[in-house]
Amino acid sequence: MSIVDDQIRRLDAVLDKYQLIAAAVPPAPIPEQENIEVTPTAPSPSDNARTAKLKTILRALSTTGSRPLLRKQRLRDTIALIKRPDDVAVTSTDETDLEWFATGKATVQVYGIILNTLLDQAIPLNESIWYWDDVLGSYAYTGLYTLQTSPVRFLQSAKEVYADAKQRYQSNINVREAAQQSTQTISDAWKEFYGLVQQSIDERSLAQARTRILSPFALCRTEARKKQDGVKKLREQSATAIGLLVEEGLSFVGDEAESHKGWKVTVAKTVALLEGLLTHAKSVKSTFVEYEETVIDFVDAGWDDQPPQLVDKLLHILDVHLPEQEQESQKLALEFGKPSRIIRYWIPTLALFLSGSTLLRILVNRRQEIVAWVRELGATTIDFWYNWVVDPTKRLIGTIRHDENSELAIMSKDSLRSDRESLERMVVDFAVQNPENGTVYTEAQIAEIRTKVREGDLSAVLKAYEKEIQSPAKGAIFGNLVRALLIQVQKTKVDVEVAMNGIDSILKSQELLFGMIGIAPGIILSWLAFRWLRSTFGNRRGIKQMQEQGDTVRLLRNIDRTLSNATPTEEGMLSFKDHGLLLCDVHVLRQRAAAMLPGNRHRDFREDVNDLMNVRSGIQRQLRVVKRIQWAYGKWLK
Template sequence: MSFVVDQVRRLDSQLDRLQLSTTRTGASFSTLTAAEAHDPAKAARIAHLQNLIKSLSTTASSKSSLIPAGKILEALQRADISSTCSTCNQWFAQGEDNTYVDDDGNRADASYEHELEWLLLSKATTQAYGQVLSTILEQTIPLEDDLWYWDDILSTYRFAGLYSIQTSPIRLWKWSQEIYHDVRSRGGQLANGWSQFYGLVKNAVQERSIANIQQRVVSPLALVRNEGRRKRAALRKIRLVNANALGVLLGEGLGNESFQDDGTQSPGLSTQGGSRHRWKSTVSKSIALMDAVIQSVNTAELSVDKFDDSVASLTQDDQYYELHEPTGERTATTLRPADVAERLEYLLRHALPSYSTSFNTAVKENGRPSRLIRYWLPATVLLISSTTILRIFVNRREEILTWIREFGQTIIDFWSNWVVEPAKKVIGTIRHDEDSEVSIMSKRSLEADRASLERMVVDFAVKNPEGPALNDTEIADIRAKVREGDLTTVLRSYERDIQSPVKGAIVGNLASALLIQVQKTKVDVEVAMSGIDSILKSQELLFGFIGLTPGLLVSIGAYRWLRGVFSSRKGVQQWAKQGRMLLILRNIDRILTGATPTEFGEISYKDHGLLLCEVHLLRQAASGILPRRIFHDFLVEIDELVDVRSGLERQQKVVERIRWAYSKWFT
């Protein structure tokens, strides 16, 4: 949503309040006359007008508040104002009451149908006003890209040389046309003989070469840079003229102060004579102003400094504009709704399309070259080498297909083994899935070895008692000591037998004691391994994410690279939105700093238009960054920033407030 949509919505709501306020006061604007109430044809006509009015309201569409020009023209044609309410068109206002006097001097009330026609015209004019503003705005903003293009051409010789190569076919074609017309002007024809025609061509080329000797002292790049300066100056002029047009339309059109304050006072609400028809005068004035602005913009030779004078001269003798003057002898009631509708249809059907056509022509002539011109050289190289490339593909078809299949299988295996499987393990760890537990030894290994050691020690103690046979209590005590790692019974026997190793090994229990100690060492190692296992299990999730991270990093990196490769040039060159907002805010500050205030402390229409273009971009950039609640407050700051009535000094303070209040989202 842009400030143009806000303007149209505000104006449309004021027109709705106009009708609602007259409904509350009982004025004739919303009251059917007796003839209209009892005439089925008039009742159907009134219902038809009401439906058309609703279709032109901003609430008719939830997607956009701006109605296309074609739909506005369709509504005006369906209204058929020129052939309806013919008696209303013959009435003239007289006195302070809401009555009209016809040609015979009879006083009558203004018909409801007549007022509905004016309300329909007001709605249509509001939408046309939005269309004109939107058209000029949307065509002015892209000019900055073309200006940057010429700045690049003028900034470096590399870009200037590239531009010279790109446009060389055009210069060659123009040169050939000049030679051809020169030969034709001398009466050269192939029918007169090839030698005579060739001689004329040779003479024309020689004369043209002699005429261009003075240009040879200037390098081709200098000629290209001179062309760039000329086209850049033309684009800057177009941009400034369009910005001035925006400022005039917003400063003098429907969105100005007079229309908002008392311009929409409904009939019967104001005590001053004639002000009940002020809203009709404002509508007619806005149509005349839009027409004058479009005519001035279409004037190619008009300079920026004379734009305001041109608009003033066109509106000076316009009867629609004179109606708005408080000292004028004529009033809005002398206007026929059919005439106003015809003027509005001309604006939408002819004036606005003519402006768009002339603008596009000027931009095509002075803007950056088309893509065909910029890329003809690589396209030609690709076309010439296409047969060679095709031959390579045909001769190595099987190798290429095999490489493609292997590459695809590699990608699939990588995704499955390094992304999907680690992700499944992480999910299993979170869900305590036993199959996904990290372990370096079997679950029952320690218990089995410990039980075996316990049985071995008990059997050794029972077979080799140091005294009487062991009872159950002593055996249970030995079992408890073994669980705690105490092998005293075995070690005592081992100490006795180790004194005579050979004898102990043959007739003693040295071998058994050694084997039991080996089993004890195995159990001790497994206990240590069990501790490590516990540590690993406590960090299972961490290890799972470590295993998943390489695959994710490679996948994300490949995705971003592919996105950068296959995205459009505009997407590749687009900077971060935060940086863009800061750059736009800098441009706004430059406009306000360089603006020269008028005697009332306001900026000129030209600076106002440039400010609106930058504010439009700032608002679009902020809509995707700022949170909803903060963006709503940001719009309040924006409205205050574009309000020229507050004065230049206050606008500069608003820029400073935006800079520090929203600095978090600018960097």
């Protein structure tokens, strides 16, 4: 939704209010006016048909639906229906009021079309100004512009030389005919014409050498500066027209507008304003102040018209003035705007065309290598994705779900239990077979030994080991030294497994952390690759969004600059030119913000924008609104 739609809806609502007020007032006798025949008789069937037709036109011109602004051709056809046939006279006050309301709504629609047209013409001029700023701000860009426009200057010089030679040749023919010497062969004529062309080139070169002491580089800078001034002047004039239209057009304010007749005067003045804006906006020779004064004088010169005359003017505006203004504006934009794409891009296009055969030959000769490289790149990318992103992700999900197959473990779960049970049996069997005092252990003593083994106490084995170690050779051959040693080896194995089990418990407690660490490199590399691909080749939507965010910051800067540098009027408000510049930037800002801000924030943003466009609040308050927009919506607009 744009500011034009909001403006149309607001003005249409004002006219609806006046229509309701008129419906509540008892009808009064219609005064006699020139060219209007008043018939006091009762309305005839034709009168009822005329009233019904006007009501249908009113409904067609009302702002219903999501598109309050009608299309130009449909609007033109609808306005033409308001015209009253010559053989039909006004018979009632209701019919006159309906004609006025239909004319008012038609004026609102034409007002919206012209405002939308002026905005569409003024907004692209900023890009041309930025282009000329780049050309004048860098010698490299100036040199590039000189090279880009060199074919145009060459063609222009060739046309001038051809025109000069043709004029001289025609003069020589006239002299020969006067002297009755018209016999001349085709080859002689071409030789003569070629000589005249060479003579014209020599004279032009000599004249340029005498008069032009500037280089082509300096001449191009002068040309760029001239075009930049022309674009700025054209933008100022367009901004003045927009400011005049918004502030003076359909301005239903004051006691006069509230009266039954005051709003009709406002409609008549607005039609005159529309005509004056389009009539005098066909050149950039005058300053914006002169343009403003000319339009205001045009409005003051004559606006006392009735609906038939207003309808004719609206049709003339749509059929004549608006097309002429659009054509002239397009002509001026082409004259002072940035060069066409053909001029700006003919150098790389020519380079690509000349090197195309070489590039194609390289691709054909190395086709197998390129195909193999692409295939290997694809296989490497797939392996990387599955081995470093998909598989770690699956293991991480399994860890979160306590999947036994994905748990980290250094040793199996049953290893420590089986080794402990084996050590317990070995110690108990050794103690039973080799009692300390030679007496057989009771079941209670065996249970006590079993308990001590579970706690790590091998006293029964160690005592026998200490005794056998006194005679190692004898103990090894005839005693239990080897058996005691093997039991201690088993004990060492159990101790090692206990330590490993502790480490296993630590790993299991940090399983999720290790899973995140394992998946992080693949995710980071994939994200960096995606960002690089998007920034290098990226989809058009992403690139467009980044460009729009940069342009949004620039728009906020332009709005702040317009308000800061504005010259206030006596009432402390913006001038017509500054108001128009503000509306152009706000119009684009609203369109950009609609795609960036979420729904609730966008509603708040529209309220702040409405405060920003309220010129009657004063420049200082508008500047505070700009600061509020910057800190409240900077998260989305930057």
